[in-house]
Amino acid sequence: MQEFHDIVLIGSGNVAGQLAYALEKAGKKIVQVYSRTETSARQLAGSLNTEYTIDLNQICQKADLYIISLTDTATGEISTRLDLVDKPVVHTSGSLSLDLLCGVSINHGVFYPLQTFSKNRKVNFREIPLCVEANSTVFLKMLRKLAGEMSERVLEVDSERRKMLHLAAVFACNFTNFMYYIAGKIVERNDFDFEVLRPLIEETAKKVMKDKPQKTQTGPAIRGDQEVMGLHMDRLMNEPELQEIYRLLSREIGKMKI
Numbered sequence: 033m034q035e036f037h038d039i040v041l042i043g044s045g046n047v048a049g050q051l052a053y054a055l056e057k058a059g060k061k062i063v064q065v066y067s068r069t070e071t072s073a074r075q076l077a078g079s080l081n082t083e084y085t086i087d088l089n090q091i092c093q094k095a096d097l098y099i100i101s102l103t104d105t106a107t108g109e110i111s112t113r114l115d116l117v118d119k120p121v122v123h124t125s126g127s128l129s130l131d132l133l134c135g136v137s138i139n140h141g142v143f144y145p146l147q148t149f150s151k152n153r154k155v156n157f158r159e160i161p162l163c164v165e166a167n168s169t170v171f172l173k174m175l176r177k178l179a180g181e182m183s184e185r186v187l188e189v190d191s192e193r194r195k196m197l198h199l200a201a202v203f204a205c206n207f208t209n210f211m212y213y214i215a216g217k218i219v220e221r222n223d224f225d226f227e228v229l230r231p232l233i234e235e236t237a238k239k240v241m242k243d244k245p246q247k248t249q250t251g252p253a254i255r256g257d258q259e260v261m262g263l264h265m266d267r268l269m270n271e272p273e274l275q276e277i278y279r280l281l282s283r284e285i286g287k288m289k290i
């Protein structure tokens with residue numbers, strides 16, 4: 033296995049795009065982008081000034097590393113159709129096992145960035161925890177090195193623990209964002225702009241940067257204020273699903289050990 037310099041990106045979505053910029057910043061070369069649709073393959077390849085293909089059979093065979101960053105279902109599908117023999121290959125999923133790629137190459141691994149990515153938002157990769165896993169010590173060492181060139185936070189994590197990290201990320205990020213959505217609907221229905229919530233959202237996130245969430249929890253549920261909770265339930269009378277969420281979360285907050 034030679035040092036990873038020339039890299040093929042299989043996928044052109046949120047993660048592939050952000051990875052590409054971080055890899056280039058670390059001095060690597062993206063030699064080709066594969067995606068199933070020409071528009072997205074061309075777009076990412078264009079921004080990297082490199083080649084693209086939409087044909088799996090045309091994937092460049094001479095790269096040092098292949099990074100599969102497709103949706104989890106598509107990664108599963110492609111892993112049955114792609115044969116890279118002994119070329120090092122990784123996927124970027126939080127919830128797929130390392131073994132999924134064992135039919136793709138003798139050298140398979142995982143390169144999972146614990147962050148939320150969107151296509152048009154650049155992130156500082158130096159701060160992102162990069163979770164690496166590989167099926168051999170040599171490959172793992174090389175992945176660690178690559179990750180270390182991109183980020184200050186490199187973690188060796190096996191598939192089982194990575195899946196738990198991903199589960200935690202769903203709570204910390206995806207569910208939290210959905211709460212913003214609910215809050216936004218409530219304020220907008222009452223003629224406020226979502227903007228009115230932003231200082232609160234910002235301060236909540238800032239507090240938890242310094243302290244554990246057990247220390248920063250506020251609100252009627254942690255105070256056990258039945259009267260306020262009752263008023264809120266009345267106002268959600270026509271939205272039984274939101275009542276259910278409110279009731280469940282308040283009950284669990286009430287059980288928090290401070």
Ligand SMILES: NC(=O)c1ccc[n+]([C@@H]2O[C@H](COP(=O)([O-])OP(=O)(O)OC[C@H]3O[C@@H](n4cnc5c(N)ncnc54)[C@H](OP(=O)(O)O)[C@@H]3O)[C@@H](O)[C@H]2O)c1
Binds near residue numbers: 043045047072124
């Ligand atoms: N987004 C995050 O915040 C994040 C964070 C960490 C890890 N991850 C993981 O990284 C991986 C990629 O996530 P992402 O957010 O970058 O995904 P995404 O933006 O939805 O990108 C999806 C990519 O998969 C391709 N694709 C979708 N359906 C396909 C199919 N049926 N067959 C073939 N290709 C298909 C798309 O191709 P076309 O555009 O050509 O259709 C695109 O290149 C996933 O495993 C995800 O779990 C995501």
